[in-house]
Amino acid sequence: MGTDKIEKQTKLTVWQRAFMRDQDWRKDELRTCIFWVVAAFSLATGFAFGLLGLRGLPCFIAYFAGVVVAPSMYWSNFLGIDEQDFGGKMEILNDSIGSGAAIFMLSWTGMYSLLYA
Amino acid sequence: MNDFVAVLALSLLSSAVSESMSYVLVYRKESFQRLKAKVLQTEARLEEEKAGAPVAGKHRQRRIAGLESQLSDARRSAGSLQMRTTIAVGLVQVAAIYLIGSWFSGRVVATLPFEPISMFRSLTHRGLPEDAPASACSATFVFVMGGLAFKAALDRYLQLGLPKGNSLPAWVADPEAFMAAKK
Numbered sequence: 001m002g003t004d005k006i007e008k009q010t011k012l013t014v015w016q017r018a019f020m021r022d023q024d025w026r027k028d029e030l031r032t033c034i035f036w037v038v039a040a041f042s043l044a045t046g047f048a049f050g051l052l053g054l055r056g057l058p059c060f061i062a063y064f065a066g067v068v069v070a071p072s073m074y075w076s077n078f079l080g081i082d083e084q085d086f087g088g089k090m091e092i093l094n095d096s097i098g099s100g101a102a103i104f105m106l107s108w109t110g111m112y113s114l115l116y117a
Numbered sequence: 118m119n120d121f122v123a124v125l126a127l128s129l130l131s132s133a134v135s136e137s138m139s140y141v142l143v144y145r146k147e148s149f150q151r152l153k154a155k156v157l158q159t160e161a162r163l164e165e166e167k168a169g170a171p172v173a174g175k176h177r178q179r180r181i182a183g184l185e186s187q188l189s190d191a192r193r194s195a196g197s198l199q200m201r202t203t204i205a206v207g208l209v210q211v212a213a214i215y216l217i218g219s220w221f222s223g224r225v226v227a228t229l230p231f232e233p234i235s236m237f238r239s240l241t242h243r244g245l246p247e248d249a250p251a252s253a254c255s256a257t258f259v260f261v262m263g264g265l266a267f268k269a270a271l272d273r274y275l276q277l278g279l280p281k282g283n284s285l286p287a288w289v290a291d292p293e294a295f296m297a298a299k300k
Contacts, residue, residue, distance in 0.1 A: 026164060028280040035273050055230045099269035102262045106125070109227050109254060114118055117228035 022080040030081065031092060037071050038096040042104040050111020063104050067097060120226040124217065124256045128263025131213040136271050138209065139202040144277040152195040156279055159188045195279050210264065214257060218244050221256035229254045 017023040163184045222244045229252045243257040
């Protein structure tokens, strides 16, 4: 009974573990965490580009490079995860990039239209 | 800007309605809940087996193969249940896009910070006059982008459907393990 109580107390949520190093992750939990990391990155990047009035193809290139590099640095350097244990970089990022790109375009377009149109 | 926010809000509403329809038609049903529990259980057992010793003996390989087969059967059955919502949700989305197109016809809701290539211009300029500037953005484009973003976010947040499985085939994700299993 005492061990069960200790186990319940130490069972952390995905959100809690996202801010802690060297935790155990299941594949679906990691993909959920990375989905929200990509969404936040896309929103922030879109707002920043719109605020600065940046235009054109270089912004797309910078975004798509960043959306692969930034989350992978987060999971390898901070979470301490070996991506090969989860099927590789694209297996983890695969279902986040489409919606991330949509969020980026909306935030970039919205901010740009608000300030420069 | 008001139009842009209005279209985004309608996109969120449309995604919420689609998700609610999926819940009412499929997700709340006992048959789906049973299949979902089976998928979660089998995935957990499969991860435990694969996390064992680096080189899998024959018995463990057979157990892994058995679990993978159970998992794909459960996913296939749940997928056929989910087909019911696909058609209904598709019709709702088509109707919504048609309504957005007619309500905001001829109105530029935003200015794109890029010039779209010709392939996307039919979407970004839908319902706009032909002399509209290249960077003019139609309500349809904002609605479609919003739908992509909100549907995925709602799906992830509510987690009503099946957990996402492996999207890449085994021979791409881990070719060495695939070849070892074949021997």
